[in-house]
Amino acid sequence: MAPPPDLTNLPDADVVALAQRGREDAFRELVRRYERPVFSLIYRMVRDSATAEDLAQDAFIKVLNHIDKYRPEFKLSSWLFKIANNVAIDHLRRRQLDTVSVSGSPHARTADEVEATSFEIADTAESALEEIEARELGTQIERAIGKLRPEYRSCILLRHVEGRSYEEIAATLDLPLGTVKTYIHRARIQLRDLLGHLRE
Amino acid sequence: MHHRHLLPSEIDLLLDGEVGFGVAPLRDHVDACPDCRARVHEAREVVAMLDDLPRFAPSPAFAGRVMAQVQVVEPWHVALVEGARRLVPRHPTLRVVMAASAVVLAAAMSSALVWLAFRTDLAMYLAAQAAAQARAAGMEVLGAFVADVFGAGASELLRADGLAGIGLVAIGFACAAAAAAVGLRRFAAAARRTRE
Numbered sequence: 001m002a003p004p005p006d007l008t009n010l011p012d013a014d015v016v017a018l019a020q021r022g023r024e025d026a027f028r029e030l031v032r033r034y035e036r037p038v039f040s041l042i043y044r045m046v047r048d049s050a051t052a053e054d055l056a057q058d059a060f061i062k063v064l065n066h067i068d069k070y071r072p073e074f075k076l077s078s079w080l081f082k083i084a085n086n087v088a089i090d091h092l093r094r095r096q097l098d099t100v101s102v103s104g105s106p107h108a109r110t111a112d113e114v115e116a117t118s119f120e121i122a123d124t125a126e127s128a129l130e131e132i133e134a135r136e137l138g139t140q141i142e143r144a145i146g147k148l149r150p151e152y153r154s155c156i157l158l159r160h161v162e163g164r165s166y167e168e169i170a171a172t173l174d175l176p177l178g179t180v181k182t183y184i185h186r187a188r189i190q191l192r193d194l195l196g197h198l199r200e
Numbered sequence: 201m202h203h204r205h206l207l208p209s210e211i212d213l214l215l216d217g218e219v220g221f222g223v224a225p226l227r228d229h230v231d232a233c234p235d236c237r238a239r240v241h242e243a244r245e246v247v248a249m250l251d252d253l254p255r256f257a258p259s260p261a262f263a264g265r266v267m268a269q270v271q272v273v274e275p276w277h278v279a280l281v282e283g284a285r286r287l288v289p290r291h292p293t294l295r296v297v298m299a300a301s302a303v304v305l306a307a308a309m310s311s312a313l314v315w316l317a318f319r320t321d322l323a324m325y326l327a328a329q330a331a332a333q334a335r336a337a338g339m340e341v342l343g344a345f346v347a348d349v350f351g352a353g354a355s356e357l358l359r360a361d362g363l364a365g366i367g368l369v370a371i372g373f374a375c376a377a378a379a380a381a382v383g384l385r386r387f388a389a390a391a392r393r394t395r396e
Contacts, residue, residue, distance in 0.1 A: 022274030160250035
């Protein structure tokens with residue numbers, strides 16, 4: 001009996017075909033290939049490594065549990081990045097909605113109500129994880145990227161970290177080509193301005 | 201030749217390494233204009249920083265956590281082919297014996313079919329006999345069931361009308377079952393609305 005093919009050298013479409021036939025090693029190979037790019041994109045979007053891992057996990061599970069729906073005329077990576085970007089944007093939107101006041105609800109009238117609706121900020125000493133995040137995302141360029149709007153951030157990261165063309169980014173994010181060019185153009189201008197201020 | 205400074209979108213064209221029509225004059229202008237040359241250089245520095253951004257790795261347990269929630273399913277047609285493949289013996293001699301047996305079996309079945317084709321009248325007679333016996337047995341069982349449920353009169357009607365009677369009983373039963381199903385479903389929906 002012929003030995004199983006070496007999956008590491010197969011193109012994505014062939015690995016997906018094997019995954020669609022129920023080969024567990026094919027699923028693992030897809031995770032191995034894309035865990036870093038997907039995690040990196042989401043990490044730079046949400047700026048928290050634990051959250052980024054959870055979201056990256058969700059993205060992979062969504063794609064791999066629907067691998068039978070994959071069509072070979074499209075790139076698997078585009079599909080993965082699209083889902084990853086969507087889960088990150090959804091998380092950022094939910095985080096914005098969940099923002100609460102530290103000093104209690106504005107509708108609280110008595111001291112008890114204020115106490116019931118406020119919360120204490122946890123100890124500000126950095127944990128080991130926060131220390132790693134500060135080191136990883138603390139460089140000038142990373143801090144500047146963190147200040148971009150999420151839409152600009154995902155476009156600039158797909159363009160320069162993942163090396164995607166404008167057309168691929170437009171297809172991945174379901175945006176018109178002109179919009180992608182505008183977002184990247186504005187992101188570059190903002191980054192130049194932000195880096196200029198950070199140097200001062 | 202450009203007599204104005206470059207627009208930001210024109211700087212982008214140079215950053216992206218565009219080589220189309222209209223880019224050469226931009227390069228010529230950059231060569232001649234120190235201000236624009238400085239702006240392009242600054243922009244290129246930012247792009248270089250972006251291009252050098254590293255990819256971060258998730259924790260070592262990430263892949264395991266993903267695989268724990270992925271449903272690895274072998275489609276039925278793949279399972280069928282793999283199952284058939286497992287039945288084929290590995291030894292070449294056994295494969296030859298198996299192939300020869302399959303050929304003999306196929307030849308025997310083909311011969312039987314050809315014989316039957318030339319004995320159509322006999323085959324039809326036997327088939328009619330079998331159908332009549334099956335019908336008689338079925339009528340007996342159905343008659344007993346109808347007599348138990350609807351009474352002896354209905355059973356007599358069934359025996360008198362034969363297939364038409366069977367058809368009427370079947371239609372009546374199907375309608376009753378469908379009405380019961382619809383009624384139960386509406387009752388369940390109403391009960392759920394009441395609880396909410």
